[in-house]
Amino acid sequence: MIGERVNCVTWSDTYSVGIKLLDHQHKGLLDFVNDLFDHATGSTDEEHAYFQKVIQQATHYISEHFVTEEECMLATNFSGYSEHKKAHDDFKFAVVKSVNEYNAGKIQTLGNFANFLKDWIASHVIIMDKQYGLYFKKIAAIKKNGKLNDVLAGIISRRERISAENAEP
Numbered sequence: 001m002i003g004e005r006v007n008c009v010t011w012s013d014t015y016s017v018g019i020k021l022l023d024h025q026h027k028g029l030l031d032f033v034n035d036l037f038d039h040a041t042g043s044t045d046e047e048h049a050y051f052q053k054v055i056q057q058a059t060h061y062i063s064e065h066f067v068t069e070e071e072c073m074l075a076t077n078f079s080g081y082s083e084h085k086k087a088h089d090d091f092k093f094a095v096v097k098s099v100n101e102y103n104a105g106k107i108q109t110l111g112n113f114a115n116f117l118k119d120w121i122a123s124h125v126i127i128m129d130k131q132y133g134l135y136f137k138k139i140a141a142i143k144k145n146g147k148l149n150d151v152l153a154g155i156i157s158r159r160e161r162i163s164a165e166n167a168e169p
Helices: 020-038 044-075 081-103 110-142 150-166
Strands: none
Touching (some): 044 081
């Protein structure tokens, strides 16, 4: 770790979608962004070495998160699924492009890459993800017991098991 950690993005209820697993994944994304900022030392060699060490794990984590969200949206017939899926696909493309540009030296610093991720994740969660969060709450409110429908609960449970199996020891 480089120096004392200063969070550039701090989790708050503003980011919460009301689903424990998805909120946990969002926190993980914000932690990754903060870790990028922690390693933005100004030393090109140090930053590049760190970036190479973590980028594959980060892109895998992002993909797993998107799959979890998309499965939940499909299972509940969320009307905003297509738009949301497109936003995810566009982001994945932009990340690959940014990674390639960073590796080619076209993005000068790790901090620039971290800012790109911070801005996208924060705006996406607060604007787009909140939409499905409200929709899922509406579905739960319709049920007499106030719980998520069985299909959505099953997806969340399965994705939690997958996340636990893939967690670092």
